[in-house]
């Protein structure tokens with residue numbers, strides 16, 4: 267069976283899910299909506315309180331939503347997601363019919379199921395003249411005989427609210443008893459009749475609600491009733507993700523922040539699954555935020571992947587350079603580095619960008635305990651061979667100095683001519699990491715090319731600028747409370763130019779000491 271891979275899959279195609287899909291589609295994300303086709307308000311013929319769509323059939327809103335998201339390339343398919351599993355860089359969604367999709371991000375917008383009170387005849391009238399929200403449907407029944415069937419003590423709020431829409435209200439309070447005396451006083455003062463006998467059935471006549479029948483044989487004529495069903499989250503399909511739930515709220519909705527982010531880094535949530543009492547506009551708003559939130563995370567992931575791909579490309583360039591010849595560097599210690607280090611008492615040293623190990627070997631021969639790193643495996647292997655040939659124990663490691671420097675504290679962290687012809691080589695970032703590895707009282711030494719060779723006149727345009735130690739010090743921003751600048755100067759190194767004439771090079775020497 268074909269497994270399709272998406273940027274995002276939205277579970278649930280109601281107001282929240284389609285709004286999330288709209289944002290994702292407009293953000294040009296490959297998006298799939300999987301919808302089981304049972305939106306919460308499907309039993310209502312008209313929708314209210316939805317600006318710009320007042321009185322619209324809820325099914326029509328979703329039909330419009332589907333065609334709008336389709337215009338942005340979003341696929342909408344009918345189905346029920348039965349399992350979501352974490353594959354690390356993807357989530358796998360398996361439907362009840364066995365269809366499997368994978369996605370980098372998932373938006374859960376599966377809504378809630380209303381647990382209606384167990385009253386004979388009530389479920390059949392749900393969404394018609396058995397209502398839940400006076401803001402959604404109160405205006406249409408305003409002034410008529412209204413009942414409120416309490417489902418818990420919290421229903422007192424609904425009873426008092428409904429009074430705003432009619433002065434003929436009967437409250438069926440069996441599930442809310444005992445009423446607090448102050449509540450009873452308020453209901454009485456507002457002319458609300460209180461019936462505390464349990465409700466046993468609804469009486470319907472000519473397809474209209476006629477009366478509420480109570481267990482004591484009472485018959486109470488009404489035109490419509492309100493009741494607050496318990497919201498049930500059917501989230502078993504996402505159990506393996508162990509998403510955080512808000513246990514204090516009815517239905518234990520998912521915990522999500524303003525952008526819909528849940529406790530799982532690849533999962534967002536929106537609509538009633540997060541706010542069980544939210545209406546259509548709220549669900550659309552949270553869906554919209556969740557779609558944008560998921561896209562923002564994908565944007566960040568795309569950038570991180572591009573950075574690591576670029577890093578791998580840069581590193582491969584070094585490896586290729588070393589691999590192209592038997593030996594790349596002279597095999598002699600860098601004279602400027604040796605001259606500076608000769609004045610320091612030996613201890614533990616970390617060398618960053620050790621190349622073929624000439625400096626590391628020199629350091630070990632001068633009493634230092636050396637850890638030497640370079641990004642090229644070939645270079646490091648040559649260094650290790652050179653050390654072995656001299657009977658020196660040096661800890662050579664092939665690691666990227668960007669983010670992979672060995673942990674620990676060193677008396678000296680040294681880098682000699684750690685340059686690159688790549689403009690995005692993060693030299694200053696690496697020197698920052700170098701500072702982090704310096705023990706109290708220890709030093710960071712950066713020896714650098716501070717200017718192009720005199721015969722080169724100017725650098726090729728694609729090369730990063732060569733900075734003086736003072737300029738690099740400013741970029742490093744080393745806290746003077748922590749770092750003492752022992753040297754930040756240019757040192758002339760005598761050499762010969764390509765024609766064999768005497769010349770000199772400007773080496774930069776930056777030596778910082780961490781105060782104890």
Ligand SMILES: Cc1cc2nc3c(=O)[nH]c(=O)nc-3n(C[C@H](O)[C@H](O)[C@H](O)COP(=O)(O)OP(=O)(O)OC[C@H]3O[C@@H](n4cnc5c(N)ncnc54)[C@H](O)[C@@H]3O)c2cc1C
Nearest residue numbers: 278280281282302303304306307314347377537538545546
């Ligand atoms: C009777 C009634 C009338 C209402 N009237 C109004 C009104 O007039 N105005 C108003 O603003 N609000 C009204 N509401 C509230 C409104 O219905 C909700 O706020 C809104 O539907 C929530 O949107 P949602 O996208 O979170 O969930 P839903 O609209 O419930 O959509 C969830 C979707 O996810 C699907 N789904 C669930 N599980 C899965 C799965 N595992 N795999 C795939 N799909 C799945 C469901 O089948 C459903 O299609 C009413 C509610 C009720 C009960």
